[in-house]
Amino acid sequence: MTDWLLALVPTYGLWLIAGTTFASCLALPIPASVIMLAAGGFAAAGDLVLWQVVVSALSGALAGDQVGYGAGRMGGGPFLDRIAKAPSRAKVVTKARSTMEAKGGIAVFLSRWLFSPLGPYVNVISGAMRHNWLRFTLWAALGEVVWCSLYVLMGRGFAGNLSAASDMLGSILGLVASGTAVLGLGWWLLLLARKEHAQRKARRGLSEAQD
Template sequence: MSNFSNLLITYFRDYNIWFLSILIMFGSIGIPTGAFLIVIASGAFAYAGEFNIVVLLLEIWFFSCVSDGISYIMWKTIGHKFLNKSTKIKTYFQPKIIKAQNYLKRHGKGTIFFTRFLISAMGPFVNAAAGITEYKLVTFSLFVCLGDLLWTSMYLGLGYWFGDSWESIVPIVTQIGEFLTCITILLISIYFFVKIIRSNKQKS
């Protein structure tokens, strides 16, 4: 592992869940912090008897849900202030916001749920879109909690399952995450490309 990863683990051992909660918080707004690595490591530490696995799961799940909720509220507040600063900015972004709003109306639940754990790299962008478009907070919170529970269980479970050899699975987990993110971006690009072609055909 890198020196940065070792430093994160050292801080986690010193400050426990409070340090991890900060990493999760920054991760929810799009800053890569390596929180998943600490969650895997904490599962291994629980295997070694340093933590209670059930308490750890509940704590990580709680802070994940709270972090996503704060991210949503932050984007909801900042987004509107930013848009109302200038008429030009509002005119430029308004059509894009309407498109995002329509997309979330149709696919919001699934998008929020799957970007918590399966393609978690897209999670911060979905938080931002949901906040700016004022997606229903109750629905957002429900599917965030369900998705975050799977995210927590998955990474914590991997660390607990592999125990002392948890470091060997980190590169594999990282590569799978990157692969899924790339596939998602590719599929989204193809979707919008096909949509543009169809709309151009209809106009002609």
């Protein structure tokens, strides 16, 4: 399927790019990232215009996010439960739900590009949990700008060498994910230290009051 879609990029260009990012944001098995890499390569060769490729990819992604959010908002919890019934989706839905509950808007942003398999489910969960639409849209838009720009520009930089571009992106995203995990752990430890300090201070004050 991937080879077939790649062959269509020069012919259908911008419409195909927008369609693939839209479908990807609805959890359909479409290789949107590969298509964007290829489109960046075609832009490097002069077959497509770079900014038009980025705008097309971004437009499809933003539309897909809104459809997912709207479906979750209209269907609510029961709709989300039906999605999670499929064994292949249960784990990722659970992970997306816990991530969304813990991190909110940041989870929306990171699930666009760093943890992209969670993205479609975070959209539905955001709608089902009645998260503020404007806040969701802003975080989603920021994340989609990173996703679309990163892949299209990387494809352009490697002039369509999908293997090299994919390897480089994998390394970059791996480092970013590791750094994010370390920062998250550091922040969690800092919060624990502050909480423990506050508890000790409260116990000390209570002890002094009793004396």
